[in-house]
Amino acid sequence: MKNFIKILPLLFLLIGFSKNSNSAEKVEYLKTDWSFKGLFGKFDRGALQRGYQVYTEVCASCHSMKYLSYRNLAEEGGPEFSVAEAKAIAASFEVNDGPNDDGEMFTRPGKLSDKFVMPYDNVKAAQAANGGAYPPDMSVLVKARGGGVDYIYSLLQGYEDPPAGITLDDGVYYNKYMYGNKIKMPNQLSDGLVVYADGTEASVEQMSKDVTTFLMWSAEPHLESRHKMGFKAIVYLIILTILVYFSMKRIWSRIETKV
Numbered sequence: 001m002k003n004f005i006k007i008l009p010l011l012f013l014l015i016g017f018s019k020n021s022n023s024a025e026k027v028e029y030l031k032t033d034w035s036f037k038g039l040f041g042k043f044d045r046g047a048l049q050r051g052y053q054v055y056t057e058v059c060a061s062c063h064s065m066k067y068l069s070y071r072n073l074a075e076e077g078g079p080e081f082s083v084a085e086a087k088a089i090a091a092s093f094e095v096n097d098g099p100n101d102d103g104e105m106f107t108r109p110g111k112l113s114d115k116f117v118m119p120y121d122n123v124k125a126a127q128a129a130n131g132g133a134y135p136p137d138m139s140v141l142v143k144a145r146g147g148g149v150d151y152i153y154s155l156l157q158g159y160e161d162p163p164a165g166i167t168l169d170d171g172v173y174y175n176k177y178m179y180g181n182k183i184k185m186p187n188q189l190s191d192g193l194v195v196y197a198d199g200t201e202a203s204v205e206q207m208s209k210d211v212t213t214f215l216m217w218s219a220e221p222h223l224e225s226r227h228k229m230g231f232k233a234i235v236y237l238i239i240l241t242i243l244v245y246f247s248m249k250r251i252w253s254r255i256e257t258k259v
């Protein structure tokens, strides 16, 4: 038993390593409880559905999410809208298709297999509409930014008047958390901006949290099954450790130790 106690710290270390560890950050980001963090982390379905609502009603006019299809909205581990709901969502968008038999392009209502429609035809058009800045595709943005979810959550709430002495050009805004503090995206959120389908109060904080949760899922759609696997692996390792320990005891029991 004593030996077993000796290896306990090792086990804890193992569990510790399996958690997402954040490296030291220069700016202190705003903190919130993320349901998906940690070994048993899961997405909050409500947050994912509300986050989709914020994305589509607010962010989608500038930011694309080109890796998502409407059917992903109904898949396990995601927002888990019902298939009927996802179909209705898809059908609410106009998708370019074609050419038809006459050789012409046409638009039709979206289907589950369609990718999320893009707000702009190309990068140049996006830049032209946004003062030269490109609103990055958001499919995997959480992974592309150092602070991940905490960064995006903070950025959305980080708009302030610039401190004395700092002047901003037209179309440039001051944000506490943006690299260099200058961002070409105007503040997007204000209390009550969306009316949540589930009745949750749409405070700036709530919308920031929900949309960031949604972005986390789009960047890591298999997070839940990965966590499940990780947990199984640890249980397996613990059982293996116990087995190895007892077989070691047994093998060495035939040898008398003299100290």
Ligand code: HEC
Residues within 6 Å of the ligand: 054, 055, 058, 059, 060, 061, 062, 063, 130, 133, 134, 135, 136, 141, 145, 152, 155, 156, 178, 179, 182, 183, 184, 185, 186, 188, 189, 211
């Ligand atoms: C009016 C257009 C517009 C809307 C709407 C919009 N954005 Fe942006 N966003 C931009 C532009 C332009 C940039 C690039 C800013 C820059 O590079 O200075 C940007 C950049 C960003 C960035 C990256 C910042 C970085 O580190 O480079 C994030 C994150 C972001 N937007 C999140 C959102 C979210 C979330 C929403 C919806 C709540 C949203 N945006 C809505 C135009 C928009």
